[in-house]
Amino acid sequence: MTQVLSKIACFVERYNFTDPREENALQNFKSTAEKLGHEFSFMFKERISDIPNYDAVFIRATTDPLYTAYIVSKTAWELGLRVVDDPESIKICGNKVHLYTLFKKHDVPHIPTVFLTKDELHHRRLVEIFKEFGKPVVLKAPYTSFSRYVEKVACETSFREVAKRFFRKSDVLVVQKFMPTAFDWRVGVLDGEVLYVCKYMIPKGRWKHGVKLRGKPTFIWGRTVTMKKENTPAKLKEVALKACNIIGNGLYGVDIKEFGGQYVVVEVNDNPSIYAGYEDLRNRDIYEKIIKFLVN
Amino acid sequence: MILSTMGKALSSSLTIENSCSGPKTSRVLYVLTPFSCYLVFPRYKHTVNFKYNCDNTVVLLSGVQWVLVVSNIDLTTNVPIVSPSTFLGLSIKDFIVNINNDYRYLKMGYYVSLHAETLGNHVIPASGNIIDANRIPIFLLRSSKAGIPVMSYTVTSSVKQIISEVGFPVVIFAVNPLIYDGFKIAKNRSSLYRAMKSLSMNYKFAVCAIPLRGEIFSFRSIFGKCELESDARKVSERVYGVFKIPICKLHAQRVDGKVYLCGLQPVKKEELTPLDLKLISEEIFLMSRHGDPSIV
Numbered sequence: 001m002t003q004v005l006s007k008i009a010c011f012v013e014r015y016n017f018t019d020p021r022e023e024n025a026l027q028n029f030k031s032t033a034e035k036l037g038h039e040f041s042f043m044f045k046e047r048i049s050d051i052p053n054y055d056a057v058f059i060r061a062t063t064d065p066l067y068t069a070y071i072v073s074k075t076a077w078e079l080g081l082r083v084v085d086d087p088e089s090i091k092i093c094g095n096k097v098h099l100y101t102l103f104k105k106h107d108v109p110h111i112p113t114v115f116l117t118k119d120e121l122h123h124r125r126l127v128e129i130f131k132e133f134g135k136p137v138v139l140k141a142p143y144t145s146f147s148r149y150v151e152k153v154a155c156e157t158s159f160r161e162v163a164k165r166f167f168r169k170s171d172v173l174v175v176q177k178f179m180p181t182a183f184d185w186r187v188g189v190l191d192g193e194v195l196y197v198c199k200y201m202i203p204k205g206r207w208k209h210g211v212k213l214r215g216k217p218t219f220i221w222g223r224t225v226t227m228k229k230e231n232t233p234a235k236l237k238e239v240a241l242k243a244c245n246i247i248g249n250g251l252y253g254v255d256i257k258e259f260g261g262q263y264v265v266v267e268v269n270d271n272p273s274i275y276a277g278y279e280d281l282r283n284r285d286i287y288e289k290i291i292k293f294l295v296n
Numbered sequence: 297m298i299l300s301t302m303g304k305a306l307s308s309s310l311t312i313e314n315s316c317s318g319p320k321t322s323r324v325l326y327v328l329t330p331f332s333c334y335l336v337f338p339r340y341k342h343t344v345n346f347k348y349n350c351d352n353t354v355v356l357l358s359g360v361q362w363v364l365v366v367s368n369i370d371l372t373t374n375v376p377i378v379s380p381s382t383f384l385g386l387s388i389k390d391f392i393v394n395i396n397n398d399y400r401y402l403k404m405g406y407y408v409s410l411h412a413e414t415l416g417n418h419v420i421p422a423s424g425n426i427i428d429a430n431r432i433p434i435f436l437l438r439s440s441k442a443g444i445p446v447m448s449y450t451v452t453s454s455v456k457q458i459i460s461e462v463g464f465p466v467v468i469f470a471v472n473p474l475i476y477d478g479f480k481i482a483k484n485r486s487s488l489y490r491a492m493k494s495l496s497m498n499y500k501f502a503v504c505a506i507p508l509r510g511e512i513f514s515f516r517s518i519f520g521k522c523e524l525e526s527d528a529r530k531v532s533e534r535v536y537g538v539f540k541i542p543i544c545k546l547h548a549q550r551v552d553g554k555v556y557l558c559g560l561q562p563v564k565k566e567e568l569t570p571l572d573l574k575l576i577s578e579e580i581f582l583m584s585r586h587g588d589p590s591i592v
Binding site for chain 1: 381384401402403404407410411414423424427428431434437438441450451452453454457471472473501502
């Protein structure tokens with residue numbers, strides 16, 4: 001009987017298995033971990049109380065301080081387990097106000113950003129914002145993920161309408177300059193090193209990678225073009241690593257826009273998407289690297 | 297002109313940095329204001345950075361250890377108080393006491409602490425504690441680690457698991473992003489299904505199930521102080537010691553005369569009595585004189 005080196009719990013939700021590309025990636029994690037001599041089990045929210053039975057927790061369900069994934073991460077952390085994503089990364093990346101505040105503080109090149117409180121939702125402030133950033137501007141709820149709760153507004157009326165909707169949940173919003181590009185770079189980073197580089201293409205006639213069709217619940221996503229790490233600009237990787245350094249040393253996906261020859265960070269995502277045949281296309285070793293990081 | 301708006305200045309050498317016109321040196325011993333004389337004086341340093349807004353609305357001091365209270369509650373204290381939205385626009389460097397009736401994640405109380413931390417300030421409460429205190433399983437886990445008696449709990453979204461592992465009667469707390477207050481007691485299977493459906497938002501999120509073994513009661517905790525008997529008072533003090541949440545409501549169970557912690561939730565403004573406001577003001581006054589004991 002072979003000895004199990006570490007017991008890894010992979011926290012997932014049902015939706016992680018709805019897309020075959022993601023399901024295949026999860027199976028790749030499982031088989032890689034088992035090849036390396038570890039036990040790898042999928043853990044759903046019904047079995048959170050089993051966390052103390054494991055040595056490490058790998059979170060693949062969507063993370064946010066308000067979601068169950070944070071409970072899992074923090075519980076594992078408090079119990080002294082290795083965990084990806086760690087609660088501090090979730091706390092920072094899960095709130096764009098926090099993230100951009102750190103970008104400003106540490107001089108990370110990022111999309112020009114201001115914050116808006118409920119008290120500031122008045123004509124004079126909106127005029128100032130439009131004057132500073134031009135029209136349209138992008139309004140982001142701090143809890144945005146997968147391109148949701150990010151909207152483009154070009155007039156005061158729509159600004160107020162979107163802001164009021166986002167203010168229902170958060171007392172502070174993010175307002176950014178609109179910077180249209182044909183694609184966003186996605187740089188996967190693990191433990192301060194670049195893991196993979198992709199281009200997330202923007203669907204034709206749209207302005208963000210994921211778009212909800214009007215009147216339909218489904219999202220359409222732009223193509224993913226995977227690059228060889230060696231063939232991507234050094235400055236891009238440098239900016240990505242700088243952005244990750246202020247957050248931690250876990251697993252991150254950094255979204256970067258190339259605009260006027262400059263690289264500006266859109267955001268850093270903890271828990272970045274990893275789909276079989278996409279992010280791993282030119283970097284087959286990402287599963288092994290992540291598992292090794294998790295159990296070391 | 298600035299000093300006259302501040303109050304009375306006594307004679308000595310002091311470097312004054314005006315954010316509009318740059319640093320300059322003036323002869324003052326300390327700035328005696330209606331609210332800061334006892335704050336600045338005990339920890340007086342010769343160089344004090346002195347800033348004020350160009351519109352003269354807010355005066356900022358740093359280089360001295362003093363207390364700035366950021367509050368959304370009307371308090372009867374002589375300590376300087378700024379509103380949360382004003383504070384978010386400042387870059388003050390001091391010890392911040394964040395007084396708010398609602399410290400939920402994404403609400404103003406959270407952003408004040410986050411902003412203070414980003415500026416490198418010591419703040420009560422810390423943003424991490426705000427998140428943890430409002431996530432019941434993490435709140436109970438950290439309390440338990442600190443030696444506070446807590447009831448055993450199960451985090452799950454399965455009714456069957458609750459019935460088999462916890463039994464009846466059971467107290468159900470929500471662990472989801474939208475419901476934050478209160479709990480439901482289920483004494484039989486049908487009431488458990490109703491409670492689960494509501495608090496898990498149709499089984500989308502997990503809930504925290506705690507066995508009901510005695511009498512459940514709730515009380516306000518103001519800086520760890522409460523008006524109940526000694527056991528509850530001890531719990532309240534120790535919870536404050538761990539999370540430093542100045543104003544909250546605690547839920548506990550009394551089983552065989554012993555108090556067990558069950559949960560925490562925000563306090564509504566209208567629930568605060570004049571006595572509570574007086575207590576808050578007194579605590580702030582004491583803190584401004586003696587500082588926060590946790591600062592080393």
